[in-house]
Amino acid sequence: MSLKIAFDNSYAALPARFYARLSPEPVPAPGLVRLNHALAEELGLDAQALAGPEGLAMFSGNALPEGAAPLAQAYAGHQFGGFVPQLGDGRALLLGEVIDRGGRRRDIQLKGSGRTPFSRSGDGRAWIGPVLREYVVSEAMHALGVPTTRALAAVTTGDWVYRETRLPGAVLTRVASSHIRVGTFQYFAVRGDLDALRRLYAHARDRHFPQADDPLEFLRAAVAAQARLVAQWMALGFIHGVMNTDNCHVGGETLDYGPCAFMDAYHPHRVFSSIDRHGRYAYSSQPEIAVWNLAQLASCLLPLMDMGEEEAVGAATEVVHAFPALFQEAWLDRFRAKLGLAGAQEGDRALIEALLDIMARQGADFTRSFRGLADGRARDAFAGPEAFDNWAEDWRARLAQEGGSPEAPRTITALRAANPAFIPRNHRIEAAIGAAVSGDFTPFHRLCDVLARPYEDQPGAEDLKAPPAPEEQVTQTFCGT
Template sequence: MTTGTQLAFENTFVRDLEGLYLPWTAAPAPEPRLVLLNEGLAGELGLDPAQLRTPEGLGVLTGTAPPEGATPVAQAYAGHQFGNYSPRLGDGRALLIGELVAPSGERRDLHLKGSGRTPFARGGDGKAPLAPMLREYLISEAMHALGVPSTRSLAVVATGEDVMRERGPEPGAVLARTASSHLRVGTFQFAAASSARGTSTSTATGEVEVLRRLADHAIDRHHPAARDAENPYLDLYRRVVAAQADLVARWMHVGFIHGVMNTDNMTISGETIDYGPCAFLDAHDPATWFSSIDHAGRYAYGNQPGIAQWNLARFGEALIPLLADDQDEAIRLATGVLETFADAYHAARDEGYAAKIGTAAAGPLLTDLAALLAEHKPDHTLFFRRLSTAARGDAGPVRELFADPSVLDGWLESWRATDPDAAAMDRVNPAYIPRNHLVEEALAAAVDGDLEPIQWLLFVLGHPYDERDGFERYAQPPGPDAAPFRTFCGT
């Protein structure tokens, strides 16, 4: 692969953040085979899909032959996992290859999952089964098409070896994904702890050096306007809080459940990251959770805004040494920013839901609707999609989602009085989401060598707002006899 003209790499993470990574190399991939390639994304990045399909291209996508200029590293970070702090997590089965600079000038990390064991592996094998990597490819691309900020998937490459999991041997694979960066709340937690272990007694110099370098890097990469603020690090915090408030509101609008909202899975950029045990609502129930490792439902659908604020509190704690010389003043400043989350989230949530019901005169309508949906639990996606049909005069399809359709009538009457815009509703309420039963069906077929179901699913989900004849099954929830759905993280 002629990488000089095809891949323009920079390595500002490696240049700026010594101490927050370990140089590492990928494990061999005995018989690499391209399973999925995102040609559209490749084009946006200035990559030639034909060359990515060559043996040299597969070497780039598996990390076994990094291109010139790349510096593969395993990133270091800490994190609260299900509320419990782990001081040393990091990329246990992943590598940051470097930063692609697209023709547009946009900078995107190229990051590999399943590329082999690193010093952060904590006893794991560092490998990834094919199905979870295909799952992340599918869901992340669906989220992108839905307009939700997300990491994106470039390719899935089967490695030609099996990995052992509880269900037995499974085909191994590497996922190549891109993001505006992989900086996380957990990265700042690790840097803060590293700075606290410094030998200097001066908070202005050595003690906070690692943390300050990281914050400066994050400002330059994601929030450069913060550099001109009176307190740049406080403004960084404010901007990250706002970005996450908007992101989680968007999750709630489409019924997305992340499933593992640990602080190492919350980005500074405001992108969704790490699609392990994620899934989408069928019935609208705030208590819904799917992850097999979330035994108490900590990360249930309705808990996500509160968990996001909790995570952001941990981010604020990490930034305390940078916010003011006096710790009490720093805490006061951070608390003031954190307290803006609720208003920012509610504003983004209500703005999005007002668009979903097609009226700016939402007000009490949204409060009453939230209570109706939580009590009667209609299908989340079908309810909002069919509501536009009601706006056009036929309420039958949306009423039939309720066991007692009459419970909706009073709300419908008040809502219709606002003259909702049906066409605008169709532009924000998807006809298609990654229905969990269809995702599992497609993944099982792909593992058995049949990629047609996943290709069709990717095609449909690439245009989620365009309802088309012949694709009705992709809009339907599972039948009433479907078994309870559970997701697994794939590690």
């Protein structure tokens, strides 16, 4: 294959017990659905070549460029609180790593490329639905300013995948700063493999927190990154849906878009995931689960800390227990911005929570309510707007303390920058998937194009702003497997 990619594969240089080496399984008739030209350029890749036959062969797993070192990564994980000592990439292969134009190391991974030693009873494949969902949502998250894995390409395979029914197969090419999870550390910790833990820690530190002088500082950096990330999720009404430790990225990126969702009508206990029967990963529970996941990471790092066991436990506990304060600070910063507030005052939390309480009681649309603050139409999101009007008097008074008002150009600019007009609404994603299953990718492309500029009002795309009608509501989302 003559396609040139300057791979620089550091994970493949780790010991063999970190992964399983294998090649992707070929597919019969691949077809390119979408190539992310901007991301390709960012990675230093030839977008024109990637759009051609050789790129299609790579994205489908039918051929490998020179220098690729395909492997399935090993990891463990707590899934809904229950520990599984071996999980691993059951339908994904890391092709290799590149150094992008900004000097950052990035993984290029195929998802849906066939069976691996970690597939268990799975077929290692993906159908078009979860591939398009991850493409749409991950790229929207990037445009919204949230740390996330990215989507480089989506291809069809010309083959069928069998779930509840027969569905068209597809492969996603995913890009990430790494695919190292809390569960990667757990995989070696549960085996008592201190040598592997040391190697993994050194590798992850160099990739994500090179300023960390020791495992405790690495943990501190991971805690801070997760606090910022979850605060961003909360400020967008995003629900990850499956915050297992194997889906918790140590560098603070949003990883794995399975049964995720953006809320329409706001409620703090909202759950969408069909497999989250007890609300473990509800919207309001995400900060607590992040702490729980970080505690598992801390446990894995304890043997690497250069101090006595009791001292190490105390030091790590103190670091993990710093999460709530870090999260609350980040949360307040995000929600102050959503109200157009430039500074911080003592009563700001109460003002924010009062609005959220009205939204929850009236089932107001999360995105529409906040975006409406910028154009004077927020009250339209409320069935009983009098409650909003009363709150808005306090909001106006708070803005006046900073010399502003809801009508001031400075305030409107700030509100528009913090509150998106467009999010990947569940019913629009489902409609795009339904059309794609029938062979029409036009709604998918339109959704991607609009969501690339989520903070802009885009004439002709008003329908993608709108909350779902009652018959359009999506109440459950599903894991891609």
